[in-house]
Amino acid sequence: MIVGIVSGKGGVGKTTIASNLSYYLSQMGRDVTLVDCNVTTSHLNFNFGFYGFVKTLNNVLRGEAELWEVTYKYRNLNIVPASLRLEDLNYIDLAALPRAIRNIKSEFVFLDSAPGFGREAMSVLTSVDAVLIVTTPFMCSIADILRMRKIVSELNIETLGIVVNMVKGKNYELSKREIEAITGIKVVECVPYDENVEYSLSLGKPFIEIFPETKASLAIKRLANKLFGVEEIKKVGFLNEIKKGLIEFLKGKFKII
Numbered sequence: 001m002i003v004g005i006v007s008g009k010g011g012v013g014k015t016t017i018a019s020n021l022s023y024y025l026s027q028m029g030r031d032v033t034l035v036d037c038n039v040t041t042s043h044l045n046f047n048f049g050f051y052g053f054v055k056t057l058n059n060v061l062r063g064e065a066e067l068w069e070v071t072y073k074y075r076n077l078n079i080v081p082a083s084l085r086l087e088d089l090n091y092i093d094l095a096a097l098p099r100a101i102r103n104i105k106s107e108f109v110f111l112d113s114a115p116g117f118g119r120e121a122m123s124v125l126t127s128v129d130a131v132l133i134v135t136t137p138f139m140c141s142i143a144d145i146l147r148m149r150k151i152v153s154e155l156n157i158e159t160l161g162i163v164v165n166m167v168k169g170k171n172y173e174l175s176k177r178e179i180e181a182i183t184g185i186k187v188v189e190c191v192p193y194d195e196n197v198e199y200s201l202s203l204g205k206p207f208i209e210i211f212p213e214t215k216a217s218l219a220i221k222r223l224a225n226k227l228f229g230v231e232e233i234k235k236v237g238f239l240n241e242i243k244k245g246l247i248e249f250l251k252g253k254f255k256i257i
């Protein structure tokens with residue numbers, strides 16, 4: 001399944017959600033490839049602490065390389081980065097993206113999109129089976145979703161739903177219900193604003209890797225479960241097992257409950 005992580009407005013958390021959701025699914029044993037399709041302002045590399053590559057997606061879009069030649073590994077996750085060099089924007093053909101993406105054999109392929117509806121973002125929309133829309137709980141980014149909805153329906157793409165990101169729970173934020181009423185699209189998950197997200201970015205690691213129990217990580221896990229039925233099997237510690245056994249024993253002895 002090829003899924004575009006998209007938004008109308010920029011800076012809402014597409015790269016962050018795409019990186020952490022992909023990393024989590026790959027850690028849960030799924031075959032996942034994450035592609036940086038924001039070629040003009042590429043940021044995906046920073047989320048994984050990668051800075052220089054011999055070859056990138058830009059070479060594929062110039063017809064100089066095949067996708068497998070520009071696929072790198074971060075633990076189990078396959079990543080296709082875009083170049084950070086301005087000169088690498090010369091002679092790239094965005095129309096070559098859909099065919100290149102269709103050649104990826106992974107179970108899940110996530111495309112980290114540029115914002116809006118320009119040529120770069122449209123190249124993602126013409127490459128995917130489905131989109132996951134990321135927004136913040138504010139009117140300016142919600143209004144762009146209405147435009148996105150129109151384009152997505154014209155292109156016959158499935159909408160997996162909306163992820164509301166950087167939620168602080170303030171009364172001036174739009175609620176999940178309000179966002180659903182305005183857009184007519186289901187909100188699958190709300191990811192809270194969490195300082196560990198930016199701290200992890202400064203370390204060049206997905207936050208779900210170094211803070212697996214932080215609030216934003218728990219939201220990503222719920223998202224993966226709701227969208228793809230992927231669930232973490234909690235390991236119950238030895239002491240917890242003893243505690244559970246003791247409680248059961250006492251319940252029996254004193255006929256509690």
Ligand SMILES: Nc1ncnc2c1ncn2[C@@H]1O[C@H](COP(=O)(O)OP(=O)(O)O)[C@@H](O)[C@H]1O
Pocket residue numbers: 007009010011012013014015016017043165166167191192193194195197198201216
């Ligand atoms: N839930 C969150 N809590 C705190 N900071 C976040 C959260 N999500 C994203 N950010 C930060 O917001 C900034 C923009 O996120 P990014 O994923 O690059 O957005 P986009 O890809 O939509 O432009 C980054 O610095 C990122 O670390």
Ligand SMILES: [Mg+2]
Pocket residue numbers: 014015016038043112113
């Ligand atoms: Mg981005």
